[in-house]
Amino acid sequence: MEHADLDALIDRAIEEPPVDELMMRRLKKRKLALRDQIARLELALEPKEPA
Numbered sequence: 001m002e003h004a005d006l007d008a009l010i011d012r013a014i015e016e017p018p019v020d021e022l023m024m025r026r027l028k029k030r031k032l033a034l035r036d037q038i039a040r041l042e043l044a045l046e047p048k049e050p051a
Contacts, residue, residue, distance in 0.1 A: 003038065006031040 010027050013019060 017034040
């Protein structure tokens with residue numbers, strides 16, 4: 001949910017000039033970190049070999 005919220009916030013910020021480049025880089029970095037965390041959690045939940 002936080003990932004989707006960040007995605008929406010980034011999209012809105014891009015449409016509204018002036019764009020704060022530092023804020024945009026921080027938001028995008030946070031979004032990528034959340035995506036990586038989600039991927040790690042999904043891998044932890046899925047078994048490596050079929051049962």
